Amino acid sequence: MSPDGTDGTGRATGDEAATDVSLDEVVLDEEDGDSRGLFDDLLSGEPIFENKEVLRPSYTPHELPHRTEQINQMATILVSALRGETPSNILIYGKTGTGKTASAKFVSQELESTSQKYDVPCEVEYINCEVTDTQYRVLAQLANKFIEKNFSVIEDELDRLEDLRTRAGDAPNSLSDTEFDSLDAVEERIDQLETDREEMETVPMTGWPTDRVYSTFFDAVDYNERVVVIMLDEIDKLVEKSGDDTLYNLSRMNSELDNSRISIMGISNDLKFTDFLDPRVKSSLGEEEIVFPPYDANQLRDILQHRADVAFKDGALTDDVIPLCAAFAAQEHGDARRALDLLRTAGELAERGQADTVEEAHVRQAQDKIELDRVVEVVRTLPTQSKIVLFAIILLEKNGVHNINTGEVFNIYKRLCEEIDADILTQRRVTDLISELDMLGIVNAVVVSKGRYGRTKEISLSVPIDETEAVLLSDSRLGDIENAQPFVQARFDN
Numbered sequence: 001m002s003p004d005g006t007d008g009t010g011r012a013t014g015d016e017a018a019t020d021v022s023l024d025e026v027v028l029d030e031e032d033g034d035s036r037g038l039f040d041d042l043l044s045g046e047p048i049f050e051n052k053e054v055l056r057p058s059y060t061p062h063e064l065p066h067r068t069e070q071i072n073q074m075a076t077i078l079v080s081a082l083r084g085e086t087p088s089n090i091l092i093y094g095k096t097g098t099g100k101t102a103s104a105k106f107v108s109q110e111l112e113s114t115s116q117k118y119d120v121p122c123e124v125e126y127i128n129c130e131v132t133d134t135q136y137r138v139l140a141q142l143a144n145k146f147i148e149k150n151f152s153v154i155e156d157e158l159d160r161l162e163d164l165r166t167r168a169g170d171a172p173n174s175l176s177d178t179e180f181d182s183l184d185a186v187e188e189r190i191d192q193l194e195t196d197r198e199e200m201e202t203v204p205m206t207g208w209p210t211d212r213v214y215s216t217f218f219d220a221v222d223y224n225e226r227v228v229v230i231m232l233d234e235i236d237k238l239v240e241k242s243g244d245d246t247l248y249n250l251s252r253m254n255s256e257l258d259n260s261r262i263s264i265m266g267i268s269n270d271l272k273f274t275d276f277l278d279p280r281v282k283s284s285l286g287e288e289e290i291v292f293p294p295y296d297a298n299q300l301r302d303i304l305q306h307r308a309d310v311a312f313k314d315g316a317l318t319d320d321v322i323p324l325c326a327a328f329a330a331q332e333h334g335d336a337r338r339a340l341d342l343l344r345t346a347g348e349l350a351e352r353g354q355a356d357t358v359e360e361a362h363v364r365q366a367q368d369k370i371e372l373d374r375v376v377e378v379v380r381t382l383p384t385q386s387k388i389v390l391f392a393i394i395l396l397e398k399n400g401v402h403n404i405n406t407g408e409v410f411n412i413y414k415r416l417c418e419e420i421d422a423d424i425l426t427q428r429r430v431t432d433l434i435s436e437l438d439m440l441g442i443v444n445a446v447v448v449s450k451g452r453y454g455r456t457k458e459i460s461l462s463v464p465i466d467e468t469e470a471v472l473l474s475d476s477r478l479g480d481i482e483n484a485q486p487f488v489q490a491r492f493d494n
């Protein structure tokens, strides 16, 4: 018998079948269309959601309350593209969750659909620089998008010309109201397009010299007459990772392009990134700046209400749910993403608890859950040394030490390092690591004056102790600490 209790073919053997559900039974059940009710209970509750997708970050809303001013500002600048002129470059900035991406995408969709309506060649290309974060990748992605578009333009044009060639072969005067004066001219154009199609080579994701990628992109974009708006979301990540070469190259392209024009729309959470730009790039990119201020609680309430009307069944929310989600998110920094997450999570918790309505308590639970998820993620990704420092603080707290000072943390830290064979940093470095943990909101470190004994830091944990400890111990290195109790005891013995 194989170790999983089957006969090696995946079938349960006789003994197992007598006690467990055998595969034959399962198959029979399926044939009968009969189930064992695993999902029935879960489905039986009156569902709270009408359409949960509307609350997910991937959903692009059709309406963006409280962003009319910013949307109009963008539209006023970009309308030049519909007149065949080059719009000024735009830099959009504001804190996370203030609707920058959603508004910019909304405006681009409008721009593209209006350009189709009036048959003006205008295109928007969106790039998320958190993912596409080097000059090579940005240029390659753009080049390939335009090559793909050029291919389809060429295909359409070839279809039209081949049709024309057939008609002109039968009746030569069918060329009279076209741009061609003879069948030869049509043939010549067909040849030209076929050569273009053969010569267009897509850029591989690595391996070419950057100047070749750049010139391929340049040729692809200039192949047709058009105005192109390049949306660089999280533009600060691109600059941080690979400097300002991409922006420099893109911003000087217009003087060399013959047929097309490009305009850049940069989106960032962090305005400081412009300090790292070459002054020419900085002034070109920031021709127009649009600020997205944080939402206040009332605005967040409107945003949530619009979404909730579609997302939830009628009467599924008690009156205080939306105001509470809005208030929590406004405290953060006016983040609509956080507000929507809270509302969705509260709904999910209510659904899981088979409640009929979402209540205030679900929102509070959701707030704790989101906060805990954040803490777990931050702690999990800390460097090992910071994890050891944090573990030392946890051990002290668990042993009832209050107002922990840096010296105490350092002593325990040293012993932990010895135990797991890690390098021991200086007390000064450990103090820095404590300040970093403070900035991340994991510990709270306040400087207190001890009169003539100078000043010291008093440290306390700001996150739930058991969950944080569990995350730390899931790290394979820290997991080696079998029994940490003696270290803390030793502190009292010294």
Ligand SMILES: Nc1ncnc2c1ncn2[C@@H]1O[C@H](COP(=O)(O)OP(=O)(O)OP(=O)(O)O)[C@@H](O)[C@H]1O
Binding pocket: 056, 057, 058, 059, 060, 061, 063, 064, 065, 066, 067, 094, 095, 096, 097, 098, 099, 100, 101, 102, 103, 268, 269, 303, 336, 337, 340
């Ligand atoms: N005015 C609004 N109306 C409706 N939904 C909004 C509004 N503003 C933001 N949202 C929603 O909030 C979420 C976050 O918005 P968005 O991604 O546009 O923020 P952002 O400012 O680009 O944030 P980040 O800088 O973190 O990318 C999205 O789900 C978006 O649909």
